[in-house]
Amino acid sequence: MDNFEPKIVGFLCNWCTYAGADTAGTLRIQYPPNIRPIRVMCSGSVDPAYVLWALLRGADGVFIGGCRPGDCHYVNGNYKMRRRVTVLRSILKTLGLGDNRIWVKWVSTSEGKIYANTMSKMTAYIKELGPNPINKYWSI
Amino acid sequence: MNRIGVFVCHCGLNIAQTVDVEKLANIISDYPGVVYATNYIYMCSDPGQDMIKEIVKEKKLNGVVVACCSPTMHETTFRNTVASVGLNPYRCEIANIREQCSWVHKDKKIATEKAVEIVKATIEKLKLDKSLIPLSVPITKRALVIGGGIAGIQASLDIADSGYEVVLVERNQSIGGHMLQLSETFPTLDCPQCIATPKMVQVGQHPKIKLLAYSEVEEVSGYVGNFKVKIRRKASFVDWNKCTGCGLCVEKCPVRVPSEFNELLVKRKAIYTLFPQAVPNKPVIDSNNCLYLTKGKCRACEKNCLAKAIDFNQKDTFVEEDVGAIVVATGYDLMDKAEIGEYGAGKYKDVINGLQMERLLCPSGPTEGIPHRPSDGKIPKEIVFIQCVGSRDPEHYYPYCSKVCCMYVVKQAMLYKNVVPDGQAYVFYMDIRCDGKGYEEFLQKGMEENKILYLRGRVSKLFKDGDKIKVWGADTLTGRKIEISADMVVLAMAVVPSKGVKELARKLRITADDYGFLTEAHPKLRPVESLTAGYFLAGAAQGPKDIPDVVAQASGAASKVDSLFSQDVLYHEPIIASVDEEVCVGCGNCVDVCAYDAIELDLRTKKAKVNSAVCEGCGACCAACPSGAMQHNNFSKRQIFEMVDAFVR
Numbered sequence: 176m177d178n179f180e181p182k183i184v185g186f187l188c189n190w191c192t193y194a195g196a197d198t199a200g201t202l203r204i205q206y207p208p209n210i211r212p213i214r215v216m217c218s219g220s221v222d223p224a225y226v227l228w229a230l231l232r233g234a235d236g237v238f239i240g241g242c243r244p245g246d247c248h249y250v251n252g253n254y255k256m257r258r259r260v261t262v263l264r265s266i267l268k269t270l271g272l273g274d275n276r277i278w279v280k281w282v283s284t285s286e287g288k289i290y291a292n293t294m295s296k297m298t299a300y301i302k303e304l305g306p307n308p309i310n311k312y313w314s315i
Numbered sequence: 316m317n318r319i320g321v322f323v324c325h326c327g328l329n330i331a332q333t334v335d336v337e338k339l340a341n342i343i344s345d346y347p348g349v350v351y352a353t354n355y356i357y358m359c360s361d362p363g364q365d366m367i368k369e370i371v372k373e374k375k376l377n378g379v380v381v382a383c384c385s386p387t388m389h390e391t392t393f394r395n396t397v398a399s400v401g402l403n404p405y406r407c408e409i410a411n412i413r414e415q416c417s418w419v420h421k422d423k424k425i426a427t428e429k430a431v432e433i434v435k436a437t438i439e440k441l442k443l444d445k446s447l448i449p450l451s452v453p454i455t456k457r458a459l460v461i462g463g464g465i466a467g468i469q470a471s472l473d474i475a476d477s478g479y480e481v482v483l484v485e486r487n488q489s490i491g492g493h494m495l496q497l498s499e500t501f502p503t504l505d506c507p508q509c510i511a512t513p514k515m516v517q518v519g520q521h522p523k524i525k526l527l528a529y530s531e532v533e534e535v536s537g538y539v540g541n542f543k544v545k546i547r548r549k550a551s552f553v554d555w556n557k558c559t560g561c562g563l564c565v566e567k568c569p570v571r572v573p574s575e576f577n578e579l580l581v582k583r584k585a586i587y588t589l590f591p592q593a594v595p596n597k598p599v600i601d602s603n604n605c606l607y608l609t610k611g612k613c614r615a616c617e618k619n620c621l622a623k624a625i626d627f628n629q630k631d632t633f634v635e636e637d638v639g640a641i642v643v644a645t646g647y648d649l650m651d652k653a654e655i656g657e658y659g660a661g662k663y664k665d666v667i668n669g670l671q672m673e674r675l676l677c678p679s680g681p682t683e684g685i686p687h688r689p690s691d692g693k694i695p696k697e698i699v700f701i702q703c704v705g706s707r708d709p710e711h712y713y714p715y716c717s718k719v720c721c722m723y724v725v726k727q728a729m730l731y732k733n734v735v736p737d738g739q740a741y742v743f744y745m746d747i748r749c750d751g752k753g754y755e756e757f758l759q760k761g762m763e764e765n766k767i768l769y770l771r772g773r774v775s776k777l778f779k780d781g782d783k784i785k786v787w788g789a790d791t792l793t794g795r796k797i798e799i800s801a802d803m804v805v806l807a808m809a810v811v812p813s814k815g816v817k818e819l820a821r822k823l824r825i826t827a828d829d830y831g832f833l834t835e836a837h838p839k840l841r842p843v844e845s846l847t848a849g850y851f852l853a854g855a856a857q858g859p860k861d862i863p864d865v866v867a868q869a870s871g872a873a874s875k876v877d878s879l880f881s882q883d884v885l886y887h888e889p890i891i892a893s894v895d896e897e898v899c900v901g902c903g904n905c906v907d908v909c910a911y912d913a914i915e916l917d918l919r920t921k922k923a924k925v926n927s928a929v930c931e932g933c934g935a936c937c938a939a940c941p942s943g944a945m946q947h948n949n950f951s952k953r954q955i956f957e958m959v960d961a962f963v964r
């Protein structure tokens with residue numbers, strides 16, 4: 176258990192969070208390597224099915240990053256995503272997959288530090304939480 | 316059949332230091348679909364790109380992954396590279412192993428493993444990437460400029476002189492902005508009115524410029540090349556077509572309220588022009604203070620207007636303009652003195668801000684250039700300037716430097732000494748930053764010839780002491796406490812973005828930083844463009860700056876607009892939504908969720924239809940589509956699933 180390294184799949188919106196993650200790089204801020212970033216145009220394009228898929232395939236955590244409220248490049252995609260995630264969380268709970276494996280965070284282009292901090296916190300949190308039960312008990 | 320080539324860049328040592336590029340290329344060369352993988356020191360250099368071209372041809376590649384820096388840096392570069400040898404540019408993908416891998420991790424083994432996974436996921440995406448062709452849309456070769464300060468004026472004139480029409484929207488009744496309030500301008504001490512008014516007149520008379528003063532942008536729709544702008548023309552209650560600008564109405568108006576142009580130092584009337592050289596030089600009635608409009612009596616202006624131009628029934632009207640590009644030049648304001656408790660919270664009349672001092676020193680200002688202090692009109696003999704009030708103070712106010720204060724403070728102290736030779740000026744400063752051309756010389760001249768006393772340190776407190784303002788500060792160079800009984804104190808307040816800019820940015824769908832300064836597409840390489848295509852930035856709206864920088868940036872923005880307009884059609888990103896009509900059930904979820912009104916439900920066939928010129932490609936409709944009929948080009952569900960699998964399986 177001690178050397179459990181969680182796999183976290185990240186959906187980063189192109190205009191803010193992905194650019195914020197780039198900023199973390201430009202500033203050389205170090206953070207745990209567990210995140211596997213997937214660039215999407217907007218957090219509002221993240222289909223709940225992506226999150227479910229990732230969890231069913233064994234990801235230990237899913238991160239969704241979007242622009243800050245009011246800053247979505249496409250007006251309000253981030254709000255749409257937030258609404259969908261709220262619904263999704265309740266479904267995940269019923270499925271016993273835990274709603275706390277999905278993290279949503281607004282990260283703007285300049286907020287490399289916030290991105291890096293979020294990655295550190297989320298990785299530590301998921302480590303504490305342990306592996307995705309799918310991997311252990313469901314064996315699919 | 317996939318024939319994919321993978322090109323791993325070392326980026327000097329930027330990648331190679333933490334990612335084993337050799338090993339990465341080796342592992343990937345065995346990955347399904349990959350027919351060739353290699354590594355090279357600088358993939359973006361000419362030899363690097365030439366190598367890619369050669370191999371695309373030689374190995375007959377039908378897809379390319381470049382593992383290098385962020386796609387924001389070089390996606391376009393490499394897409395153009397492959398396109399030049401006949402590969403569809405959308406069959407080239409970037410695997411970001413620098414910003415989001417080698418730069419943020421130190422352990423070479425871990426970083427290499429991660430890079431391998433990132434490349435594999437990118438290959439999976441590429442396998443399903445469609446060859447796309449950009450849409451072409453015509454460009455409306457007219458520009459909108461928002462804000463008529465020196466930035467907006469310069470941008471408008473430059474664009475109009477290149478032969479394109481300009482609509483200039485200014486919310487005040489005259490263009491000019493803050494520059495017209497200034498006394499003299501550093502570093503040459505020429506009179507801003509003398510150099511700006513000819514430009515203002517040019518704007519007013521230019522056949523290609525449509526000046527909409529006393530107007531604001533209400534709504535913007537559309538996209539680069541094809542914006543539709545709704546503009547509110549605020550009711551001025553004066554028919555400007557009839558008004559001859561004689562000024563009799565102003566003379567007869569009995570109301571007196573503080574003048575914004577004079578920074579509240581003196582009064583203006585309820586019907587007023589901004590300043591004598593205003594363009595357009597027509598009055599407006601301030602409906603909050605007009606006796607007739609608030610209390611229903613007076614009408615003195617109407618009775619005295621020979622041209623019968625007063626129209627109390629006037630209402631706000633709206634006009635619509637079609638433009639292809641928008642320059643945002645909304646300028647700045649000063650932080651409010653009331654926010655600084657330790658400096659009197661704005662309660663002491665003789666503690667003024669920098670712009671008020673400009674008005675007092677301005678030869679055409681309320682005191683004709685000889686400062687008289689606001690409380691009792693006495694000429695101040697001991698005057699204290701405090702720099703960096705609110706700026707460079709991340710704990711309490713703003714972390715940034717306001718850029719113009721060091722220079723205008725020395726200017727104001729010099730001008731003060733010119734008209735009050737027996738006066739003494741003190742300046743409290745943190746650092747002095749005079750980095751422009753001729754600026755340091757200006758500062759040295761000011762200090763030496765005018766015996767301005769510069770004290771390095773912060774002022775802890777200001778308070779009233781009889782008719783004086785007591786200034787308690789410290790001189791950190793000598794370690795002494797300093798106490799000055801000043802007649803007047805000038806606070807160099809932080810420069811902040813102009814009021815309402817955040818709401819405006821939201822309407823325009825452009826981004827601003829935490830403070831409201833508009834963000835440029837790239838701080839070094841694209842300083843005059845916004846991230847949203849078709850928007851350009853000019854002047855202090857983008858960050859504090861002085862007039863030389865403002866003018867340079869405005870001309871830069873104008874030339875960007877010109878180069879956009881030099882094309883006849885614009886190519887629109889094909890990364891948009893498309894419907895599979897076979898699958899669509901006509902539920903209409905996509906229509907509701909689209910922020911751009913780009914989707915219609917065909918009533919007859921009950922199928923969704925995407926207007927590809929309007930679709931911005933956010934993908935919201937695809938996430939909302941329950942049947943999977945709506946797919947995001949090259950971000951399809953299948954592609955995302957495959958990428959997830961490459962990462963977690």
Ligand SMILES: Cc1cc2nc3c(=O)[nH]c(=O)nc-3n(C[C@H](O)[C@H](O)[C@H](O)COP(=O)(O)OP(=O)(O)OC[C@H]3O[C@@H](n4cnc5c(N)ncnc54)[C@H](O)[C@@H]3O)c2cc1C
Nearest residue numbers: 462464465466486492493500501646647669854855861862
């Ligand atoms: C005290 C002081 C002294 C200075 N002295 C000097 C000097 O000596 N030399 C020098 O080089 N620089 C000086 N500067 C800096 C100079 O004032 C600025 O560089 C310059 O005025 C900025 O021009 P601008 O057009 O960007 O902004 P502004 O002058 O602020 O103009 C912006 C315009 O946009 C309009 N506007 C704002 N929002 C909207 C909207 N939503 N819709 C429509 N219109 C809008 C405003 O009404 C205004 O007319 C000084 C600054 C200060 C504070």
Ligand code: FES
Nearest residue numbers: 188217241242247
């Ligand atoms: S573009 Fe960032 S959340 Fe929509």
